[in-house]
Amino acid sequence: MFRPILKDLKAIWVLDSRSNPTVEVFAYVQRKEDIFVDSFIVPSGASTGEFEALELRDNEKDFHGKGVNKAIKNVSFILDHLYNNYVDNIFEVDKKLIELDGSSNKSNLGANAILGVSVAIAKAVAKSYDIPFFKYLSFWTNSYEYYLPIPMMNIINGGVHADNDLDFQEFMIVPLGFEDFSNAIKASSEVYNSLKKILKDNNLSVSVGDEGGFAPKIDSPFKACEFIIAAIEKSGYKVGKDFYISLDVAASSFFKDNKYIYLKNPITHKELINVYEKLISSYPIFSIEDPFDENDWESWKEFTNKYKDKILIVGDDIFVTNIERIEKGINNNVANAVLIKLNQIGTLSETIKAISLANKNGYKTIISHRSGETEDNTISHLATNNSYFIKTGAPARSERNSKYNELLRIYNFYNLNYYATSYKSNYLITS
Numbered sequence: 310m311f312r313p314i315l316k317d318l319k320a321i322w323v324l325d326s327r328s329n330p331t332v333e334v335f336a337y338v339q340r341k342e343d344i345f346v347d348s349f350i351v352p353s354g355a356s357t358g359e360f361e362a363l364e365l366r367d368n369e370k371d372f373h374g375k376g377v378n379k380a381i382k383n384v385s386f387i388l389d390h391l392y393n394n395y396v397d398n399i400f401e402v403d404k405k406l407i408e409l410d411g412s413s414n415k416s417n418l419g420a421n422a423i424l425g426v427s428v429a430i431a432k433a434v435a436k437s438y439d440i441p442f443f444k445y446l447s448f449w450t451n452s453y454e455y456y457l458p459i460p461m462m463n464i465i466n467g468g469v470h471a472d473n474d475l476d477f478q479e480f481m482i483v484p485l486g487f488e489d490f491s492n493a494i495k496a497s498s499e500v501y502n503s504l505k506k507i508l509k510d511n512n513l514s515v516s517v518g519d520e521g522g523f524a525p526k527i528d529s530p531f532k533a534c535e536f537i538i539a540a541i542e543k544s545g546y547k548v549g550k551d552f553y554i555s556l557d558v559a560a561s562s563f564f565k566d567n568k569y570i571y572l573k574n575p576i577t578h579k580e581l582i583n584v585y586e587k588l589i590s591s592y593p594i595f596s597i598e599d600p601f602d603e604n605d606w607e608s609w610k611e612f613t614n615k616y617k618d619k620i621l622i623v624g625d626d627i628f629v630t631n632i633e634r635i636e637k638g639i640n641n642n643v644a645n646a647v648l649i650k651l652n653q654i655g656t657l658s659e660t661i662k663a664i665s666l667a668n669k670n671g672y673k674t675i676i677s678h679r680s681g682e683t684e685d686n687t688i689s690h691l692a693t694n695n696s697y698f699i700k701t702g703a704p705a706r707s708e709r710n711s712k713y714n715e716l717l718r719i720y721n722f723y724n725l726n727y728y729a730t731s732y733k734s735n736y737l738i739t740s
C-alpha cells in the first residue's frame with residue numbers, strides 16, 4: 310500500500326467576484342514516485358453569521374483592510390507541521406489543523422488558511438488515486454449513491470447583496486419538474502432570460518447583484534415573486550410543477566431592537582410570519598431560509614412547528630454548518646434543512662460531519678456557495694454525494710456558472726440521475 314505523503318503547500322492570493330483578495334492553496338502530495346497537485350480557492354460571505362469560523366483579514370492598508378497575507382503566512386506554518394505526514398485520512402489531517410489552530414472558531418490561523426489546506430490536500434489525494442473528487446468523498450460519507458443535485462438559483466437579489474430596497478436577500482427558482490439535470494439547467498437559463506426581458510419591459514434595471522440575479526429597484530417580495538412567476542410562464546413552463554420558488558430571507562440582516570424592519574417598518578415576528586403565510590398561500594414556495602434572526606430561536610420553533618410538513622425551513626446563519634448548533638436545532642425542533650458552507654466551519658471533515666448529522670436526523674442539506682465566489686467548482690462535487698441540493702446563484706456570471714458547468718460535465722461524463730425525480734416521489738407534498 311502506497312500512502313500519499315504531503316510534500317508541499319503553497320498559498321497565494323487571487324481575486325474573488327467582489328474584487329477582494331482570497332486565499333488559494335495548492336497541495337502537493339507524493340504517492341509512489343509521483344507528485345500530484347490540486348488546489349482550492351476559499352470563498353467569502355457578506356451576510357455572515359455571527360457564529361461562523363473566523364476569516365482572517367490583515368486589517369492593514371492594502372485592499373481596504375481585506376488583505377490575506379497573514380492567512381497565507383499561516384499556511385507555511387501549517388506546512389512545517391504536516392510536511393512528510395501521511396494525508397490519506399481527512400479526519401486525521403483536519404484534527405491536526407484544528408489542534409494547530411487551538412481556538413474554538415479558527416481565529417488563530419484563520420478559517421481561510423485552514424479550509425484552503427484541508428480541501429486542497431483532499432483533492433490532491435483524490436488525484437493521486439485517480440478518482441474524481443465526488444467519488445473520493447464517498448470514502449468519508451460512506452454513501453455510494455450519487456445524484457446531480459437540485460439547484461436553487463437566485464435570480465432576484467436583494468438584502469445586503471444588492472442596492473435595491475428588497476429586504477429579503479434571495480428569490481430563487483427550483484427546477485423540480487425535469488427528468489435530467491441538463492434540461493433543468495436549460496429551462497432555468499430560459500427563465501432567467503425571460504425575467505430579464507420582463508424587467509426591461511417594466512422599465513426596471515437589469516443590472517445584477519452579488520450572486521448574478523437581477524437587482525431591480527423594487528421593495529415588495531410579492532412583486533419579486535410575481536415577476537418570477539411571469540418569467541416561468543413566459544418561458545412555457547408550469548408554475549408549481551416545473552418550477553418552485555425558494556427564498557433566503559437572511560432575516561438577521563434586518564433584525565433590530567427585537568423587531569424586523571420590513572418595508573421600512575419595525576414589525577414583530579408574528580407579523581413577519583403573516584407575511585410568510587401570505588407568500589406560501591400565494592406562490593409555490595419550496596423553501597424559506599433564515600426566516601428569523603440567528604438568535605431568535607423561539608420564532609424559529611413556532612414557524613417550524615407550523616410549516617415543517619409543507620416547506621423546507623432552512624437554517625443558514627442560525628446553524629453556520631456547526632455540529633453543536635445543528636444539534637441544538639434538532640433537539641429544539643428548529644428547521645428541517647441545513648445550509649452547508651465549507652468556510653462557515655473551516656474544514657472538509659467537519660463539513661461532512663455536519664451533513665451526516667443533519668441527514669441522520671431527517672434534515673435535508675443544501676450545499677452552498679458564498680456571495681463572494683471564484684471559478685472554483687469543488688462544491689459541485691460535494692453536492693452529488695449525500696446532499697442533493699445546491700445553492701449557487703443565478704445561471705449567469707462565471708463564478709456561479711463554474712459550479713453548474715462542472716455539474717454538466719459530471720452529467721455528461723458520468724451519467725448520474727437528477728435528484729428531482731427521486732425527491733418528488735419521496736417527499737414532495739402537493740396541495
Ligand code: PGA
Nearest residue numbers: 353354355356357679680
Ligand atoms: P453570504 O450569502 O455568502 O453573503 O453569507 C449567502 C447566504 O446567505 O446564503
Ligand code: ZN
Nearest residue numbers: 557559598625
Ligand atoms: Zn443564507
